[in-house]
Amino acid sequence: MLDAGWLLLLLLPVAAASGWYLRGRVLAPEEKPTTVHPDYLRGISYLVDEDADRAIEVFVRLLEVDNETVETHLALGNLFRKQGEVDRALRLHQNLVARPNLKPIHRNQARFELAQDYLRAGVLDRAEDLFKELAEQGMFLERALSGLVTIHESGRDWDSAIETTRRLETVRGHSLRPVIAQYYCEMAEQARDRGDGDEARRLARAALSEFRECVRASIILGHMAMAEEQYDAAIKDFSRVLKQDIDFVPEILSPLQQCHAARDDLKSFRKLLRDIIRKYPGSAPQVALADLMVQGREVDEAIEHLSGFVQDTPNWVGFYHLLKLTAEQSDLPLSGPMQSLHAALKQIIDQQPTYLCGHCGFSGSYRHWQCPSCKLWNSIIPVRDIKPAG
Numbered sequence: 001m002l003d004a005g006w007l008l009l010l011l012l013p014v015a016a017a018s019g020w021y022l023r024g025r026v027l028a029p030e031e032k033p034t035t036v037h038p039d040y041l042r043g044i045s046y047l048v049d050e051d052a053d054r055a056i057e058v059f060v061r062l063l064e065v066d067n068e069t070v071e072t073h074l075a076l077g078n079l080f081r082k083q084g085e086v087d088r089a090l091r092l093h094q095n096l097v098a099r100p101n102l103k104p105i106h107r108n109q110a111r112f113e114l115a116q117d118y119l120r121a122g123v124l125d126r127a128e129d130l131f132k133e134l135a136e137q138g139m140f141l142e143r144a145l146s147g148l149v150t151i152h153e154s155g156r157d158w159d160s161a162i163e164t165t166r167r168l169e170t171v172r173g174h175s176l177r178p179v180i181a182q183y184y185c186e187m188a189e190q191a192r193d194r195g196d197g198d199e200a201r202r203l204a205r206a207a208l209s210e211f212r213e214c215v216r217a218s219i220i221l222g223h224m225a226m227a228e229e230q231y232d233a234a235i236k237d238f239s240r241v242l243k244q245d246i247d248f249v250p251e252i253l254s255p256l257q258q259c260h261a262a263r264d265d266l267k268s269f270r271k272l273l274r275d276i277i278r279k280y281p282g283s284a285p286q287v288a289l290a291d292l293m294v295q296g297r298e299v300d301e302a303i304e305h306l307s308g309f310v311q312d313t314p315n316w317v318g319f320y321h322l323l324k325l326t327a328e329q330s331d332l333p334l335s336g337p338m339q340s341l342h343a344a345l346k347q348i349i350d351q352q353p354t355y356l357c358g359h360c361g362f363s364g365s366y367r368h369w370q371c372p373s374c375k376l377w378n379s380i381i382p383v384r385d386i387k388p389a390g
């Protein structure tokens with residue numbers, strides 16, 4: 001379980017005791033070289049032999065007689081946690097916190113590590129208590145507040161998440177308003193789902209006041225207006241997304257089309273699509289415009305439009321729709337190789353993720369406002385075009 005870096009770290013006290021570590025430094029008369037308890041070496045030997053439990057026993061016993069190796073214990077506990085061996089990390093850190101003669105700096109570090117162990121083990125109430133105590137004392141403030149935010153998020157306690165994030169914003173010295181707006185959106189969706197439309201709208205507007213570019217709030221308001229057949233208001237809400245974040249165009253095309261259709265004004269939607277195409281280089285509005293042309297029995301124009309798009313911007317989705325339209329126009333089924341190509345393209349497109357996290361690379365076909373992998377908010381956007389693997 002030990003790589004060379006960790007072994008070197010654990011051997012530092014041994015090096016110090018041997019004098020090797022102190023070479024080049026003259027010891028003051030009152031200074032004595034550190035001595036290493038023989039059990040320390042025995043503990044390391046157990047670790048090298050991958051007998052972690054016996055190693056922990058030795059280190060825990062050692063701590064009672066030797067206070068010089070606390071930092072090594074802390075490092076070892078962190079190593080266990082990083083490797084997913086949270087029970088072992090907990091044992092080491094709990095033992096450290098229980099030592100009566102620990103220096104305050106080491107005790108606080110051990111409490112912070114213990115809080116992280118509890119968080120990792122899912123014992124959230126204990127983690128929360130420790131993080132709160134540390135934050136109140138101003139110890140590890142930024143990381144303790146981050147830990148609390150993680151706990152509030154996992155408990156969906158959005159009011160507390162907002163309050164703690166505002167404190168975190170002050171400590172970090174930069175804006176976390178886009179994240180706070182997401183918390184308001186979470187609460188808005190909860191209110192909407194329990195049928196409290198007024199509260200949902202109030203919270204979605206609070207999200208927009210917090211962060212003007214909050215796409216999610218506009219989408220929530222747009223869908224609510226649409227459900228109440230307030231189509232002009234819904235069009236206004238969805239159109240706001242174009243100014244907020246152009247990457248979210250694929251999210252609003254379908255509801256915008258439905259709203260315009262309900263107002264019997266697809267002509268305006270067509271004009272809007274041409275505006276969007278000038279700003280957004282992906283395939284979604286191009287395909288939507290071609291579909292509108294087909295609905296208006298302008299199949300030749302649709303084919304010409306998609307041909308021009310695919311020639312200018314080679315793209316699988318555009319090519320797939322062009323192939324489909326050409327087959328529909330001829331009223332004849334696609335011939336052998338073209339049929340295979342069409343089926344293969346459909347399979348490629350269906351299997352590709354439609355959302356991508358710009359931070360960690362997580363991808364999937366379901367929209368998340370918080371990345372399930374790296375846990376960042378606002379990092380996932382709809383992909384502009386399908387890119388076949390390999």
Ligand SMILES: [Zn+2]
Pocket residue numbers: 357358359360361362371372373374375376379
């Ligand atoms: Zn991510």
